[in-house]
Amino acid sequence: MTHVVTEACIHCKYTDCVVPCPVDCFHEGPNFLAIDPDECIDCTLCVEECPVHAIYRDVDLPDGQEVFLEINARLITHWPVIVQKKPALPEAEHWAQVEQKRHLLEE
Numbered sequence: 001m002t003h004v005v006t007e008a009c010i011h012c013k014y015t016d017c018v019v020p021c022p023v024d025c026f027h028e029g030p031n032f033l034a035i036d037p038d039e040c041i042d043c044t045l046c047v048e049e050c051p052v053h054a055i056y057r058d059v060d061l062p063d064g065q066e067v068f069l070e071i072n073a074r075l076i077t078h079w080p081v082i083v084q085k086k087p088a089l090p091e092a093e094h095w096a097q098v099e100q101k102r103h104l105l106e107e
Contacts, residue, residue: 001058002037003046004072006065008054009033010105011095014088017046017055027079030106031089034072034079052096067102075107 011031018026018033025039026046035046037058047055056062058069095101 001042002040002069003035003042003044003055004037004058004061004065004069005033005035006054006056006061006068007099007102008052008096009050010101011089011098012052012054012092014051014092015082015085016049016051018082019085020045020049021083024081024083026082027076028082028086029075029079032075032105033082034075036076037069037073071105078107 009032013028013031013033015028015033022043022045023039023041025036027034027036035055042057044057056065061069089095
């Protein structure tokens with residue numbers, strides 16, 4: 001099993017989740033984080049660290065978020081690994097409340 005970053009992360013990109021990850025499976029894009037499904041060891045340490053609740057086990061994805069399993073797997077091939085916390089995006093608090101933002105994902 002693996003964990004998956006979902007739509008809630010788009011335009012927020014809080015990086016609290018990368019710090020406890022023991023295997024450095026997070027990758028950083030312009031406005032989103034992705035998890036490498038081959039590196040993730042299903043430890044769950046990242047889940048509670050995400051302030052917008054954007055991380056789920058692949059078998060527990062909310063309805064409509066299943067596409068993010070493929071999106072995470074695809075994006076990690078182009079994005080660098082991130083292991084240190086960085087500031088959230090400037091308008092993260094606003095975007096944390098917005099739904100239906102898949103079209104805003106910068107790949």
